[in-house]
Amino acid sequence: xxxxxxxxxxxxxxxxxxxxxxxxxxxxxxxxxxxxxxxxxxxxxxxxxxxxxxxxxxxxxxxxxxxxxxxxxxxxxxxxxxxxxxxxxxxxxxxxxxxxxxxxxxxxxxxxxxxxxxxxxxxxxxxxxxxxxxxxxxxxxxxxxxxxxxxxxxxxxxxxxxxxxxxxxxxxxxxxxxxxxxxxxxxxxxxxxxxxxxxxxxxxxxxxxxxxxxxxxxxxxxxxxxxxxxxxxxxxxxxxxxxxxxxxxxxxxxxxxxxxxxxxxxxxxxxxxxxxxxxxxxxx
Numbered sequence: 269x270x271x272x273x274x275x276x277x278x279x280x281x282x283x284x285x286x287x288x289x290x291x292x293x294x295x296x297x298x299x300x301x302x303x304x305x306x307x308x309x310x311x312x313x314x315x316x317x318x319x320x321x322x323x324x325x326x327x328x329x330x331x332x333x334x335x336x337x338x339x340x341x342x343x344x345x346x347x348x349x350x351x352x353x354x355x356x357x358x359x360x361x362x363x364x365x366x367x368x369x370x371x372x373x374x375x376x377x378x379x380x381x382x383x384x385x386x387x388x389x390x391x392x393x394x395x396x397x398x399x400x401x402x403x404x405x406x407x408x409x410x411x412x413x414x415x416x417x418x419x420x421x422x423x424x425x426x427x428x429x430x431x432x433x434x435x436x437x438x439x440x441x442x443x444x445x446x447x448x449x450x451x452x453x454x455x456x457x458x459x460x461x462x463x464x465x466x467x468x469x470x471x472x473x474x475x476x477x478x479x480x481x482x483x484x485x486x487x488x489x490x491x492x493x494x495x496x497x498x499x500x501x502x503x504x505x506x507x508x509x510x511x512x513x514x515x516x517x518x519x520x521x522x523x524x525x526x527x528x529x530x531x532x533x534x535x536x537x538x539x540x541x542x543x544x545x546x547x548x549x550x551x552x
Contacts, residue, residue, distance in 0.1 A: 274302075288514060302383050304383075314440075322369070322423070359393045363446075365408060369383075404446075423452075429446065444468065461552075463550075465501055469497055471494060
């Protein structure tokens with residue numbers, strides 16, 4: 269098992285796990301940071317995939333910096349930066365969570381903490397606090413606690429779902445959905461396991477005219493309407509279909525796909541998905 273401060277390490281777990289990447293010849297910028305990697309779509313200015321290695325046996329407590337900054341390795345025109353978030357209620361939502369790569373040697377952990385505040389690791393999310401947001405941000409902790417019974421390490425992949433009908437705002441399209449996949453090994457390290465999740469910040473269609481709101485946002489500079497976070501556990505194969513990423517290895521390892529889901533727990537709007545209202549709803 270390798271550890272590397274220079275980006276996501278595919279051999280971090282006892283079984284190698286490749287960073288999810290586009291299945292087509294899509295142009296992306298591969299940007300390595302301390303313990304994590306971002307694959308940036310230069311046209312959309314957001315990540316199509318991120319991967320982070322988390323060692324739960326070596327955590328470090330480092331204060332937040334909140335020093336959001338551009339990555340000098342790519343043009344500013346390829347990054348959604350301060351102009352997107354200024355004078356509105358949009359959050360700079362971390363894709364790789366601030367705490368996830370912050371482990372190991374103190375100097376390396378401090379560097380990882382700082383690097384999570386790069387704009388290539390952010391996407392606009394609902395600004396107001398809500399229960400769904402708390403659940404989404406704690407998924408890694410829940411899976412890591414489960415994995416601690418085995419290897420104390422997990423790798424996590426996260427990014428927006430980028431679609432052409434995302435609402436426009438200040439020269440970008442704001443993603444309405446985000447995906448997350450956690451991977452770990454069980455037993456003696458010979459079995460790979462994975463679990464997939466989706467966050468949806470699409471407002472209730474019955475409550476607002478989205479077409480009118482998008483036109484207003486594009487014309488007047490107001491942010492598009494975003495609803496409370498709805499968090500789902502979903503088959504990894506559905507994440508692959510939504511994103512167009514190569515996830516075959518993780519699809520095969522999906523614990524949810526083979527689990528006996530209790531009757532009545534799947535979401536009516538999305539058959540086969542579980543609407544998560546608390547950690548007790550997660551199937552591993």
